[in-house]
Amino acid sequence: MGAGHGHRLHFHGHSPVHRAPAHVKLLVLLGFVLTVVATPREWYAAYAVFLVVLLGVIAVARVPYGYLAKRMVVEVPFVVFAVLMPFVATGPRTEVLGVSVSEAGLLAAWALLAKGTLGVLASLTLAATTEPTAVLAGLQRLRMPELLVQIMGFMIRYLDVVTSEMGRMMTSMRSRGCEPRSPRHWPALARSLGALFIRSYERGERVHLAMVSRGYTGRLPEAVRTTGESA
Amino acid sequence: MTTPVLDVHGLAYAYPDGHQALFGVDLHVHRGERVALLGPNGAGKTTLVLHLNGILTGGAGSVAVSGLPVTKANLQEIRRRVGIVFQDPDDQLFMASVRQDVAFGPANLGLRGAELDRRVMAALDRVGMADFADRPPHHLSFGQRRRVAVATVLAMEPEILVLDEPSSNLDPASRRELADILRSLDVTVLMVTHDLPYALELCPRSVVLSGGAVVADGPTYDVLTDDELMRANRLELPFGFDPRTTRLAPPTG
Numbered sequence: 001m002g003a004g005h006g007h008r009l010h011f012h013g014h015s016p017v018h019r020a021p022a023h024v025k026l027l028v029l030l031g032f033v034l035t036v037v038a039t040p041r042e043w044y045a046a047y048a049v050f051l052v053v054l055l056g057v058i059a060v061a062r063v064p065y066g067y068l069a070k071r072m073v074v075e076v077p078f079v080v081f082a083v084l085m086p087f088v089a090t091g092p093r094t095e096v097l098g099v100s101v102s103e104a105g106l107l108a109a110w111a112l113l114a115k116g117t118l119g120v121l122a123s124l125t126l127a128a129t130t131e132p133t134a135v136l137a138g139l140q141r142l143r144m145p146e147l148l149v150q151i152m153g154f155m156i157r158y159l160d161v162v163t164s165e166m167g168r169m170m171t172s173m174r175s176r177g178c179e180p181r182s183p184r185h186w187p188a189l190a191r192s193l194g195a196l197f198i199r200s201y202e203r204g205e206r207v208h209l210a211m212v213s214r215g216y217t218g219r220l221p222e223a224v225r226t227t228g229e230s231a
Numbered sequence: 232m233t234t235p236v237l238d239v240h241g242l243a244y245a246y247p248d249g250h251q252a253l254f255g256v257d258l259h260v261h262r263g264e265r266v267a268l269l270g271p272n273g274a275g276k277t278t279l280v281l282h283l284n285g286i287l288t289g290g291a292g293s294v295a296v297s298g299l300p301v302t303k304a305n306l307q308e309i310r311r312r313v314g315i316v317f318q319d320p321d322d323q324l325f326m327a328s329v330r331q332d333v334a335f336g337p338a339n340l341g342l343r344g345a346e347l348d349r350r351v352m353a354a355l356d357r358v359g360m361a362d363f364a365d366r367p368p369h370h371l372s373f374g375q376r377r378r379v380a381v382a383t384v385l386a387m388e389p390e391i392l393v394l395d396e397p398s399s400n401l402d403p404a405s406r407r408e409l410a411d412i413l414r415s416l417d418v419t420v421l422m423v424t425h426d427l428p429y430a431l432e433l434c435p436r437s438v439v440l441s442g443g444a445v446v447a448d449g450p451t452y453d454v455l456t457d458d459e460l461m462r463a464n465r466l467e468l469p470f471g472f473d474p475r476t477t478r479l480a481p482p483t484g
Contacts, residue, residue: 133327133367153327160369161321206322213284213315214387215307215339223338223347224331 009071009127017061017129022138029126036118041111050118054125063128071124078116085109132156150220154207162200169196234298235259236391236419237283237313243443244278244290252278253290254443260391265413265420267430267451270440271465276423279440280393283421284313297390311340314389318396320376324368329360329379332368336387354386355379358412374405378412391419398426427455428472439464 017025032050039046058068086096089105096106126135133156140149169192170180180189208216237260245251252275260266270276281287282294285301294301296312314336317323326332333351342350355361358378368376377397384392397413398406410433413420424430430437430451437454439447441464447454454460455474461467468474 136327154325157325157327157367157369158321203322206317206319207325209281209286210315210317210323211325211335212286213310213313213317214336214383215310216335217307217339221335221338223343224326224334 009124010131011061011063011067011128013062013129015061015129017057017125020129022130022134023141024138025126025130026135026138026142029122032122033119036115036122041107041114047114047118054118054121058121058125061125061129063125068121068124068128072117072120075116075120078112082109082112082116085112146220158200158203161203162196165199166193166196233262235261236264236297237421238295238298239279239282239292240294241292242279242282242290242294243292244282244287246278252443253282255292256440256443256445258438258445258448260419260421262390262419263417264436265422265434267434267437268421268423268440269425269427269430269437269454269466274440274464275443276440277395278443280315280395280421280423283391283393284310284315307340311387312390313393314384314387314391315393316377316380316384316395316397318399320368320373320380323380323383324376326368328365328367329355329371330364332379333364333383333386336383340387350386350388354382357385357416358382359408372405374401374408377401377405377409381409381412385416385418389418391421392416394420394422394424396424396426397422398424398429427466427468428477431455431474431477439466441465 032054036047036050039050055065058065085108086101086105089102089108091102091104093100094103094106095101130138133153136149136153136156139152140146173180173185173188173192178185178188180192237258239256239258242253242256243251244253256275256279258279268276268279278287282290282301283296285294285303285306288301288303296309299305299308299312301309324332326335330351333354334347337347337350352361352364355364358381360375360378360382363371363375363379368379371379381392381394381397394413397409401409406429410429413422413433420434422430422434434451437447437449437451438445439454439460446464447457447460452474455468
């Protein structure tokens with residue numbers, strides 16, 4: 001299927017991990033995350049095993065570690081929260097590098113950090129080895145409600161359209177001497193985001209119009225999704 | 232006289248907010264014709280187009296497509312017969328791949344399997360986009376997306392192709408390529424456009440809609456060279472373009 005085209009999370013390749021059916025990968029990811037979450041936080045060795053397994057899968061997939069590391073930034077808010085925990089939690093205290101921190105907080109921070117990192121890394125691996133459309137097809141096969149799959153499909157399709165629309169609005173703001181990053185111009189930024197919302201809403205109506213014009217009756221025909229699969 | 236492909240009779244329509252857009256429009260288009268629908272912004276062109284496949288109804292007058300009246304009961308068949316290509320291809324292409332987008336219409340008509348695949352590839356062939364069947368639409372150029380949008384409608388084998396501003400936002404080469412494609416199609420065409428040279432190039436006949444009524448209907452050359460009519464309806468030829476001195480491509484179709 002499709003050649004390498006730049007979805008920001010997808011890393012093009014032909015490894016066994018890339019080729020595995022999407023629904024299998026989704027189930028494996030779900031199982032892995034549930035296992036990680038259910039593992040008691042004092043079983044430090046188990047976490048090491050999880051990490052080794054995950055890194056092994058990534059190695060087989062031949063996705064560069066650096067590629068995933070850069071995308072790990074989504075975890076930053078959780079990291080900040082985890083780092084704060086030893087300082088704000090109560091209970092018996094202990095010394096780490098000369099700083100007094102809460103013992104329970106330290107343990108909670110470790111659990112949050114370990115489980116979060118493993119979960120994010122595993123999800124990124126799925127995203128890097130599976131095309132967004134394949135993820136959708138996988139969800140479909142796993143009997144995810146049709147409506148939700150359709151909504152996610154539209155999201156993937158129009159993410160780029162809306163993002164580039166926003167980019168053009170930002171450019172035009174900058175061209176008129178407004179710097180969207182500066183707090184002084186946040187009111188203008190908020191108004192343009194509101195305009196973006198209205199525009200997207202109107203686009204939704206036009207898309208629906210175009211669908212109805214081609215005989216849409218509220219259900220996406222099964223044949224549309226499977227077309228070309230036999231070919 | 233044969234039944235016209237498109238038979239609009241006394242069509243009037245007011246939007247729910249009270250704004251009246253159409254005041255008794257009469258329009259007949261016969262098989263194989265290519266007709267340009269001209270008119271200034273706000274003339275009611277889009278309102279008229281939305282009546283052709285029953286998106287808007289409820290005003291006075293009637294619309295029939297090859298003898299079949301546009302009514303609730305006939306909507307599915309009407310929408311097969313009238314293929315509308317909207318102005319922004321991003322509105323028309325919403326699936327994950329070109330192939331799926333083109334399959335959407337015929338699949339809604341109940342086509343399946345090999346017959347569906349055949350329709351899809353035939354439509355893509357006619358617009359020269361068969362090699363792009365498995366690409367996601369948002370990775371195509373604007374001109375390519377417009378051509379795929381035409382294919383999504385051709386796949387339903389419509390009796391009349393309605394194009395809303397087909398040449399807008401196209402670079403000159405894409406604009407010419409689309410003209411070649413439209414000329415090569417053996418289908419009745421109604422083309423809403425502000426691009427008067429394009430109308431002259433492609434459509435032997437033009438209809439001018441202004442203030443919600445048809446104010447002129449005749450050979451495109453005659454319409455474009457009627458200075459008084461043009462001025463009265465806010466129609467202007469682009470700088471440097473004069474139909475009287477333009478050598479026309481030999482008429483086809």
